[in-house]
Every structure is written in C-alpha cells, then in structure tokens.
Amino acid sequence: xxxxxxxxxxxxxxxxxxxxxxxxxxxxxxxxxxxxxxxxxxxxxxxxxxxxxxxxxxxxxxxxxxxxxxxxxxxxxxxxxxxxxxxxxxxxxxxxxxxxxxxxxxxxxxxxxxxxxxxxxxxxxxxxxxxxxxxxxxxxxxxxxxxxxxxxxxxxxxxxxxxxxxxxxxxxxxxxxxxxxxxxxxxxxxxxxxxxxxxxxxxxxxxxxxxxxxxxxxxxxxxxxxxxxxxxxxxxxxxxxxxxxxxxxxxxxxxxxxxxxxxxxxxxxxxxxxxxxxxxxxxxxxxxxxxxxxxxxxxxxxxxxxxxxxxxxxxxxxxxxxxxxxxxxxxxxxxxxxxxxxxxxxxxxxxxxxxxxxxxxxxxxxxxxxxxxxxxxxxxxxxxxxxxxxxxxxxxxxxxxxxxxxxxxxxxxxxxxxxxxxxxxxxxxxxxxxxxxxxxxxxxxxxxxxxxxxxxxxxxxxxxxxxxxxxxxxxxxxxxxxxxxxxxxxxxxxxxxxxxxxxxxxxxxxxxxxxxxxxxxxxxxxxxxxxxxxxxxxxxxxxxxxxxxxxxxxxxxxxxxxxxxxxxxxxxxxxxxxxxxxxxxxxxxxxxxxxxxxxxxxxxxxxxxxxxxxxxxxxxxxxxxxxxxxxxxxxxxxxxxxxxxxxxxxxxxxxxxxxxxxxxxxxxxxxxxxxxxxxxxxxxxxxxxxxxxxxxxxxxxxxxxxxxxxxxxxxxxxxxxxxxxxxxxxxxxxxxxxxxxxxxxxxxxxxx
Ligand code: ACM
Ligand code: ZN
Numbered sequence: 229x230x231x232x233x234x235x236x237x238x239x240x241x242x243x244x245x246x247x248x249x250x251x252x253x254x255x256x257x258x259x260x261x262x263x264x265x266x267x268x269x270x271x272x273x274x275x276x277x278x279x280x281x282x283x284x285x286x287x288x289x290x291x292x293x294x295x296x297x298x299x300x301x302x303x304x305x306x307x308x309x310x311x312x313x314x315x316x317x318x319x320x321x322x323x324x325x326x327x328x329x330x331x332x333x334x335x336x337x338x339x340x341x342x343x344x345x346x347x348x349x350x351x352x353x354x355x356x357x358x359x360x361x362x363x364x365x366x367x368x369x370x371x372x373x374x375x376x377x378x379x380x381x382x383x384x385x386x387x388x389x390x391x392x393x394x395x396x397x398x399x400x401x402x403x404x405x406x407x408x409x410x411x412x413x414x415x416x417x418x419x420x421x422x423x424x425x426x427x428x429x430x431x432x433x434x435x436x437x438x439x440x441x442x443x444x445x446x447x448x449x450x451x452x453x454x455x456x457x458x459x460x461x462x463x464x465x466x467x468x469x470x471x472x473x474x475x476x477x478x479x480x481x482x483x484x485x486x487x488x489x490x491x492x493x494x495x496x497x498x499x500x501x502x503x504x505x506x507x508x509x510x511x512x513x514x515x516x517x518x519x520x521x522x523x524x525x526x527x528x529x530x531x532x533x534x535x536x537x538x539x540x541x542x543x544x545x546x547x548x549x550x551x552x553x554x555x556x557x558x559x560x561x562x563x564x565x566x567x568x569x570x571x572x573x574x575x576x577x578x579x580x581x582x583x584x585x586x587x588x589x590x591x592x593x594x595x596x597x598x599x600x601x602x603x604x605x606x607x608x609x610x611x612x613x614x615x616x617x618x619x620x621x622x623x624x625x626x627x628x629x630x631x632x633x634x635x636x637x638x639x640x641x642x643x644x645x646x647x648x649x650x651x652x653x654x655x656x657x658x659x660x661x662x663x664x665x666x667x668x669x670x671x672x673x674x675x676x677x678x679x680x681x682x683x684x685x686x687x688x689x690x691x692x693x694x695x696x697x698x699x700x701x702x703x704x705x706x707x708x709x710x711x712x713x714x715x716x717x718x719x720x721x722x723x724x725x726x727x728x729x730x731x732x733x734x735x736x737x738x739x740x741x742x743x744x745x746x747x748x749x750x751x752x753x754x755x756x757x758x759x760x761x762x763x764x765x766x767x768x769x770x771x772x773x774x775x776x777x778x779x780x781x782x783x784x785x786x787x788x789x790x791x792x793x794x795x796x797x798x799x800x801x802x803x804x805x806x807x808x809x810x811x812x813x814x815x816x817x818x819x820x821x822x823x824x825x826x827x828x829x830x831x832x833x834x835x836x837x838x839x840x841x842x843x844x845x846x847x848x849x850x851x852x853x854x855x856x857x858x859x860x861x862x863x864x865x866x867x868x869x870x871x872x873x874x875x876x877x878x879x880x881x882x883x884x885x886x887x888x889x890x891x892x893x894x895x896x897x898x899x900x901x902x903x904x905x906x907x908x909x910x911x912x913x914x915x916x917x918x919x920x921x922x923x924x925x926x927x928x929x930x931x932x933x934x935x936x937x938x939x940x941x942x943x944x945x946x947x948x949x950x951x952x953x954x955x956x957x958x959x960x961x962x963x964x965x966x967x968x969x970x971x972x973x974x975x976x977x978x979x980x
Contacts, residue, residue, distance in 0.1 A: 326375075383410065644689050
C-alpha cells in the first residue's frame with residue numbers, strides 16, 4: 229500500500245472525535261499524532277467474517293469523500309496502513325468495539341460483526357466531508373475508543389398502518405438509525421386503517437385490507453413477502469433487529485373489513501378512514517378467529533428471524549365482547565372473571581403458540597390488566613408505571629412513555645432536549661431489577677405524518693434517544709450535545725435525510741403589564757428566517773382589525789389576536805419550513821389568583837392553574853401545551869379579580885374530539901360574587917347543540933355568558949368568578965369505548 233503517512237503537528241483536521249453521537253463510553257488521546265491519508269490511497273483490510281461491514285464502510289466513505297476505497301482481505305499482518313477490521317476476542321459484550329487511530333491508520337476490533345459495524349459508524353462520523361474538488365486528503369487525530377452500549381434495545385417504532393411507507397423510505401430510515409447505533413426496528417404492520425403485510429393464506433387481508441377510501445380514491449399499499457425479506461435482510465446487514473407488530477385484539481378493523489367473520493358481529497365494515505380507537509375487534513370467543521390469528525403468525529414467524537413478535541394489546545374496547553355470546557361462553561368455559569381476563573387468555577394462547585416456535589411476545593402495557601401473560605415483554609407507553617410494575621414482577625420491559633418518546637407529538641410537547649433528558653429506568657425501581665429495562669423506543673405514529681414528513685419528525689429527536697440509550701450519560705449537558713448534533717446535521721444533509729427542527733423554532737413569551745397582554749416572539753435558532761403576520765380581531769369570527777407584519781414585539785394584544793408565522797431554515801437542504809399559529813386573548817382575569825378544585829392530568833397540565841388566565845389560547849392540537857385536562861371528573865375554578873370589577877362577559881373554551889375520548893362538558897355554570905361566599909348563578913350553559921357532528925371531528929367550542937343577556941345591565945359588579953363544568957363522565961353508548969372515562973379539556977377562562 230502506498231499510503232502517505234505523516235506525523236503531522238499542524239492542525240489540518242476538521243473533524244475531531246468530540247462530535248460523535250452517541251458519545252463513546254471511554255475515549256482518550258494516547259499520543260499527539262495524526263493519520264493523514266490521500267483519498268485515492270485509502271484501503272480497507274478486513275477479516276473475511278467482517279466483509280459486510282467493510283462494504284458498508286466503503287460505501288459510507290464514498291458518501292463522505294466521493295471516493296470508493298478498495299477492500300482487501302486482511303493478510304494477517306498487523307500495521308496495515310489504512311483501516312483494518314479484525315477480531316479481538318478479549319473484548320467483552322456483543323456490541324462492544326475498540327477503535328484505535330494512530331499515524332498508521334485505524335483499527336476497529338470486536339468479537340462480533342455488530343461491534344465492528346458500530347466502530348465503523350463511529351469512524352464514519354470522524355471522517356471529514358469532502359469540501360471541494362481540490363480537497364482530496366484528510367487527517368484524523370490519534371485516539372483510542374473503547375465503547376459499548378448501556379441498553380441493548382435501542383429502537384424506533386414506525387407505524388406503516390396509518391400511512392404506508394415505501395421500501396426506499398424504510399431503508400433510508402434504517403441506514404440513518406445505524407449511523408447512530410440504533411438496533412431495533414419495531415415495524416407496526418397492521419392497523420384499523422390498513423393491513424400492510426402479505427399473508428398468503430388470507431389474500432383479502434391485502435386485497436381489501438391494505439386500502440382505504442380517501443376522498444373517493446383508494447389509498448394504501450402493502451409489503452409483499454419478498455419485500456419484507458428484502459427489508460429484513462437490509463436491516464440484518466446493519467445489525468438492526470426487525471420486530472413485526474401484528475396488533476390484537478384491537479386495531480384490527482382492516483382485517484375485519486377483509487374477513488368479517490373475525491369480529492363478534494360478523495358484519496361487513498369498511499377499512500377505517502378516521503383516526504382513533506374502534507370497538508370492532510377480533511372475537512376472542514371464536515375458534516375460527518383464533519385459528520386465523522395463529523395462521524397469520526405462522527407466516528409472520530417464517531419471515532422475521534427476531535426472537536420477538538409484538539402482538540399489540542393496546543386500546544381494545546371490550547364492548548363487543550360484553551355483548552357476544554361466543555365471548556361470554558369462552559369466559560365461562562375458561563373460568564375467567566371478566567373481559568380483561570379474556571384478553572389475557574387470548575394473549576396467553578397466542579404466546580404459547582409462538583413459544584412453541586421459539587418466539588417471545590412483546591405487548592403494550594394494557595396487557596397487564598388481566599394479569600401478566602407469562603414471559604411477555606412489556607412495552608410501557610401510558611407513562612412508566614406499567615413498565616415499573618412489570619419489572620417488579622420480573623418481566624423484561626421496553627420503555628416508550630408518551631412523556632418523552634412519542635415522536636408523533638409536536639415539538640411544543642416533546643423537543644430534542646426533552647428526549648435527551650429521558651431516563652428509561654424508573655426511579656422507584658430497585659437496582660437489582662434495572663437489568664430488566666432492556667431499553668426504549670421512539671414511537672413514530674403516523675396519523676399526521678405521511679411518508680414525505682416522517683423523517684423530519686423522527687430526526688433529530690431519535691438521535692437524542694440514541695445517546696440516552698447507548699451512552700446513558702449520568703450528567704447530561706444538553707447544550708454540549710446540541711453542539712455535536714448541529715455538526716452532525718452535515719452528515720444528514722450529505723445523505724439528503726430530511727430532518728426537522730431541534731425545538732419549536734419560535735417561542736412566544738407573554739407578559740402582563742398595565743393590565744395588558746404583550747407578546748414577544750423569540751427565535752430559538754439563529755439560522756432561521758421568519759415570516760409572520762399578526763391579525764387582531766374582535767370576536768371568534770376573526771374580523772381583521774389590523775395586520776402587522778414582522779414586528780417582533782412586544783406586540784400589545786388589544787382584544788383577541790392571532791399570530792401566524794412561517795419559519796424556514798437558511799442554508800439547509802432539509803425540509804424545514806413550517807407554519808405556526810397562536811391565538812391570544814387580552815382580558816380582565818389575566819394573571820389573577822385562581823384556585824382549582826381538581827388536579828389536572830400530568831399529561832395535560834396546560835400551564836397549571838395560571839395557564840387558565842395567561843391569555844394563551846389552545847390551538848387545534850390538544851397536545852400543544854395550552855390545553856388542560858382531567859379524565860372522568862368535573863372541574864371547578866374560582867378566580868379572584870383582586871377588587872370589585874365591572875364584568876360584561878365570561879367565556880370558556882373546550883376541546884372536543886370524540887375519537888380521543890375528549891368531550892365538551894355536559895354543562896358549564898357561571899357564578900359571580902362580591903365576597904367569595906355569597907354566589908349568584910348567572911347561567912348554566914349547555915355548550916352548544918348536541919348533534920351528530922359530535923361523533924366526528926376535532927374542534928374547540930366556546931361557552932359564554934353575557935351580562936346583557938342575563939340582566940337589565942351591561943355588566944355585573946363582582947370580585948370573584950366561579951366556573952363549574954360537568955364532564956359527561958363516561959364515553960356514551962354510541963362511542964367505540966362506551967363506559968370508559970371521558971376527558972374534559974379547557975384552555976382559558978376569559979373575563980371581560
Ligand atoms: C399506543 O400508543 N396506543 C401504544
Ligand atoms: Zn366475540
């Protein structure tokens with residue numbers, strides 16, 4: 229090899245080791261020297277068993293340097309001048325590797341191909357990108373890295389049910405995962421809105437179940453068994469395990485649309501076109517349905533070498549089972565207490581069937597409800613509690629709580645910093661059980677993420693998760709991480725991966741001064757362009773009073789104002805333009821004392837009590853941080869205006885989204901008082917007409933009382949305002965989850 233090796237004391241290098249993600253566990257500089265190489269001279273020497281990893285390395289160098297290095301089989305001599313991939317049997321741990329860079333080159337060693345590949349992707353992150361035609365050599369500083377993962381399960385769930393993703397998109401995602409040492413692809417393949425995996429024995433699953441009606445057109449797609457093998461092999465070469473998820477008993481409308489006999493009613497229904505949770509699920513009392521599930525799983529088992537099959541188990545309303553003679557007979561025959569136990573019975577049947585084929589099951593935390601199926605791995609999503617309980621009962625756990633791991637949530641709820649702060653080990657779990665926490669997954673549900681938007685939701689947040697899971701940094705310095713992340717974006721740009729923003733590009737800061745609301749717009753990242761307009765309006769009907777363009781504020785809010793922003797990234801090949809809208813209201817109760825007689829849900833705090841009198845209204849996403857909620861209970865709030873005021877109007881806004889179990893209140897009562905003891909009821913408002921519209925759609929409804937409507941005067945004189953809202957309590961009979969506790973969502977109490 230004619231490698232040009234220089235001991236170089238100049239500082240030619242552009243990239244250093246200090247920008248690797250995930251951060252290596254141990255690294256040090258043994259000596260100040262450099263590996264300096266001309267692109268054309270760079271060779272890879274590999275042991276035969278690491279040929280696959282050598283090919284991946286060569287392809288990655290081609291991307292970085294626009295030059296494809298030659299691969300040689302390692303000749304047994306040490307000190308090759310280039311990159312060597314070789315066995316070191318003294319390295320413990322399946323995924324561990326050592327990387328040693330010195331003036332002679334780079335040696336990556338491990339006992340396994342997976343370990344070698346992790347070393348390869350560390351090296352890839354160190355190799356500088358070619359800057360120009362003339363840039364034809366690079367230099368790496370000497371370094372020793374000894375690295376291994378903290379958690380062995382480092383995953384991404386990709387929902388291909390709500391939106392179909394092409395084979396190319398999946399491969400691109402897998403490659404980007406591998407760049408950051410993620411090693412589990414949880415492939416969500418069956419949903420109410422689409423069945424995506426070809427099953428030879430049941431062709432209607434894909435003929436019928438893979439397509440839904442969207443505005444009169446068939447929308448969907450599926451993966452043939454050949455395509456599935458192709459993806460599994462592609463992932464396997466990247467040492468990513470593919471875990472298929474075949475949902476049962478719920479989220480199975482598409483299967484039932486294909487074969488109606490699978491449900492309790494046997495009725496023909498269409499592939500679902502709305503998002504939510506639906507009551508038509510597999511009939512657990514039917515032997516034919518159980519046989520169908522086993523047949524499907526037999527084909528699934530033959531396609532996926534992973535030791536796990538994910539069987540879902542979440543969000544399965546039991547109303548059909550309660551009214552099905554076959555399900556009730558099964559409960560009796562199997563001496564079960566209720567429908568929750570029937571679900572456990574069904575999952576046990578499936579688990580045993582799979583066990584006989586050498587597979588363990590993973591299920592969402594709902595499968596704990598009728599008793600934990602034996603040997604099941606629990607994936608905790610409704611917080612960490614399910615995972616904690618499972619680990620305490622010696623079950624293995626994958627964490628993906630909605631608080632930190634839901635990549636479908638907006639950046640206003642979960643930004644990169646929030647993910648970076650995630651600790652998969654619950655603080656209450658005793659140290660002897662920590663090993664049961666296998667790791668975590670980022671969950672990419674795709675109701676609102678078609679293929680062209682999905683990577684910008686996954687990245688960069690999944691990159692933060694990769695460091696949490698691999699390095700498990702004890703002390704997290706987010707700003708230091710963010711610095712590495714921004715440098716890492718060059719790698720994504722080079723690979724044309726469309727990543728998204730690190731955090732909400734804009735933050736609105738509000739201040740209450742002189743009883744007025746002022747809004748300031750703060751840009752989170754320097755390298756952005758902002759375009760925006762502010763529209764002031766008098767009422768909900770948005771009659772523009774004036775438009776202000778691109779004034780950063782503070783903007784005084786006169787009465788109601790809507791600020792509309794368009795944000796774009798400069799200098800980025802990435803797809804980073806988006807709109808953000810916020811509505812503000814100026815009113816008498818801003819910043820005043822408020823007492824709640826309830827505890828808002830941790831998941832929807834909406835700024836706590838003060839959030840109801842902060843002038844920031846909720847948007848059309850109930851997770852935007854401005855909506856406050858409780859489940860199954862009523863609300864009562866008391867505001868102290870500080871002195872007797874003349875009040876002409878009190879109004880509240882409520883979110884309604886039946887599919888998410890969110891209902892406008894049954895009624896809202898408004899009271900006023902001068903002393904906080906003697907209350908006068910002004911109005912009991914029924915919050916609009918209850919119509920069929922209630923059953924679909926997502927919207928906010930306003931409830932209001934006007935002094936002019938209730939008295940001979942235009943205002944009430946009062947110091948205290950009380951609002952009581954009655955929840956409908958339980959989801960109604962027509963609903964897909966009748967009897968389940970419904971949610972009540974409010975954003976603001978406006979007093980004028
Ligand atoms: C889930 O988000 N339903 C697991
Ligand atoms: Zn049934």
